[in-house]
Amino acid sequence: MDIRVSLFLLRILIASFLLGSCQFKAQQIFNQEIEENIKLESTLLGVSVVADSLSVPWELVWGPDDWIWVTEERGYVTRINPVNGEKKVILRLPIGKRPEGAQAMIVHPDQKQYPYVYIHYKRVKSDGIRYNILERYTYQNDTLVHPKLLLEYVAGRGHTGSRLAFQGKERILWATGDQAIKEDTQDLSSANGKILRMDLEGNIPDDNPFPRSYVYAFGFRNMQGMVVTPQGAIYTSEHGDATDDEVNLIVPKGNYGYPSIEGMVDNDIEREFALKNNTIEPLVAWTPTIAPAGLDYYSSEKIPEWTNSLLLTMLKGQGLRVLTLDKTGKRIEREEVFLEKLYGRIRDLCISPAGDIYIATSNHDWNPMTSPSERDDRILRIARVNSAVKTPLTAKSRAEETISENSGEIIYQKFCFSCHKAKGAGLEGIYPALADSKVVRDKEKLLHILLEGSSAGDYAMPSFKFLKDEELFEIINYVRTSFGNKADSLSNSEIVSYRNQKR
Numbered sequence: 001m002d003i004r005v006s007l008f009l010l011r012i013l014i015a016s017f018l019l020g021s022c023q024f025k026a027q028q029i030f031n032q033e034i035e036e037n038i039k040l041e042s043t044l045l046g047v048s049v050v051a052d053s054l055s056v057p058w059e060l061v062w063g064p065d066d067w068i069w070v071t072e073e074r075g076y077v078t079r080i081n082p083v084n085g086e087k088k089v090i091l092r093l094p095i096g097k098r099p100e101g102a103q104a105m106i107v108h109p110d111q112k113q114y115p116y117v118y119i120h121y122k123r124v125k126s127d128g129i130r131y132n133i134l135e136r137y138t139y140q141n142d143t144l145v146h147p148k149l150l151l152e153y154v155a156g157r158g159h160t161g162s163r164l165a166f167q168g169k170e171r172i173l174w175a176t177g178d179q180a181i182k183e184d185t186q187d188l189s190s191a192n193g194k195i196l197r198m199d200l201e202g203n204i205p206d207d208n209p210f211p212r213s214y215v216y217a218f219g220f221r222n223m224q225g226m227v228v229t230p231q232g233a234i235y236t237s238e239h240g241d242a243t244d245d246e247v248n249l250i251v252p253k254g255n256y257g258y259p260s261i262e263g264m265v266d267n268d269i270e271r272e273f274a275l276k277n278n279t280i281e282p283l284v285a286w287t288p289t290i291a292p293a294g295l296d297y298y299s300s301e302k303i304p305e306w307t308n309s310l311l312l313t314m315l316k317g318q319g320l321r322v323l324t325l326d327k328t329g330k331r332i333e334r335e336e337v338f339l340e341k342l343y344g345r346i347r348d349l350c351i352s353p354a355g356d357i358y359i360a361t362s363n364h365d366w367n368p369m370t371s372p373s374e375r376d377d378r379i380l381r382i383a384r385v386n387s388a389v390k391t392p393l394t395a396k397s398r399a400e401e402t403i404s405e406n407s408g409e410i411i412y413q414k415f416c417f418s419c420h421k422a423k424g425a426g427l428e429g430i431y432p433a434l435a436d437s438k439v440v441r442d443k444e445k446l447l448h449i450l451l452e453g454s455s456a457g458d459y460a461m462p463s464f465k466f467l468k469d470e471e472l473f474e475i476i477n478y479v480r481t482s483f484g485n486k487a488d489s490l491s492n493s494e495i496v497s498y499r500n501q502k503r
């Protein structure tokens with residue numbers, strides 16, 4: 001190339017760089033991190049990594065300091081700068097190994113008047129018993145000090161919820177799990193399977209619906225999401241057993257029916273219980289289950305398609321679900337799924353005042369579904385962008401997500417995979433392998449465990465009674481002929497007669 005031409009080009013290059021440098025730099029910081037784009041009707045979104053190398057972030061809170069406050073299961077409370085990902089660990093809780101761990105947290109939005117942070121965690125105490133502990137900390141000099149115990153009670157091995165939320169400035173709601181003791185959820189003297197309500201000091205307020213009781217609402221299985229909207233509506237998300245995950249709209253004194261009612265009231269036993277106990281149906285229920293977790297309300301206009309929606313993260317469903325509410329907030333008008341199976345399990349989210357959404361992966365938790373990526377667990381930002389770096393992803397509707405085909409393999413994916421895993425390998429010490437299993441080879445035993453479930457061990461196998469005869473036929477014969485199993489097939493009539501004999 002002629003030297004003059006190249007000098008000329010160089011000059012243009014320098015000039016354009018100087019001219020555009022400010023704008024260029026600002027965009028680059030943001031754009032270089034965009035990993036995926038999402039296209040809504042008229043809004044383009046970008047997904048970028050804000051922080052990585054976390055271990056099961058359970059709670060994400062947008063703090064009054066404009067940082068993201070996070071609990072990690074291992075007991076850390078960390079503040080994370082959403083702009084550059086800088087992390088500051090401000091508390092290390094004295095917890096042991098799973099199933100202990102830090103879970104729900106709320107940071108009082110008015111730190112000047114109430115410099116408080118509330119945390120729920122599980123810990124084995126010196127008596128050898130595992131407790132659910134709710135403590136209040138004071139935020140001072142960038143650490144959390146002066147723990148005050150508000151409430152503690154015995155924890156189960158699983159189903160410990162949980163979420164916390166402020167109701168106004170001076171009330172706290174605590175959504176608990178049933179601790180795998182179903183009966184407790186209808187027992188008002190037990191803290192299990194409840195929404196508990198207290199004041200900022202942990203006392204029972206005079207205006208609680210049941211006098212001298214923490215209970216605000218009851219009859220829940222395992223809630224992992226709760227939000228109070230600016231209008232004061234309370235929504236929760238809840239894990240069902242083998243069927244019927246739910247989102248509920250909470251009213252004081254409400255009975256949400258578990259364990260007698262799962263999902264909608266749709267059989268005679270449930271109808272009878274509902275009539276007697278004046279129970280409340282969920283806004284929506286999901287079978288196959290999706291393992292709904294963090295729940296937040298999107299009030300911003302930044303992403304207009306999502307204004308007045310509930311945003312719900314999913315563990316088993318591995319993505320973000322957007323539930324658009326109607327004007328009354330009592331009905332869901334539209335349901336869409338985003339980022340399905342792209343980042344693995346998603347445990348929680350928070351929304352910034354600017355209307356950006358932050359979600360956290362949970363790929364290092366006790367029930368992994370994919371092998372964690374090198375950078376897991378991550379916090380990702382979903383925010384409006386001007387241009388796409390990739391062919392944008394679009395929403396899936398509920399119908400598209402639910403696979404209607406009835407083959408054994410698909411039934412396995414829908415109903416068995418979350419526990420028994422790929423190739424029927426199981427999870428050591430928790431879920432038995434279905435490869436080379438005596439129970440799989442034994443027709444009677446296999447039918448029995450599928451129809452009755454089993455809680456002989458520490459972890460329970462739910463009953464799959466609700467499957468139709470054809471579906472049972474497909475799943476039984478799939479399991480008996482997969483994962484290296486070479487058992488003969490059961491006929492449809494064998495299944496029907498086994499069922500009839502048990503009726």
Ligand code: HEC
Binds near residue numbers: 416433440455
């Ligand atoms: C929520 C987790 C979970 C789901 C979902 C689940 N199982 Fe299980 N399964 C278990 C647990 C836990 C056990 C052990 C139960 C026990 O020993 O009491 C088990 C045991 C079994 C056994 C006996 C294995 C042995 O060798 O002892 C079979 C067979 C089985 N499950 C099949 C299935 C099939 C088929 C499905 C899907 C239709 C399914 N399971 C769904 C948790 C689950």
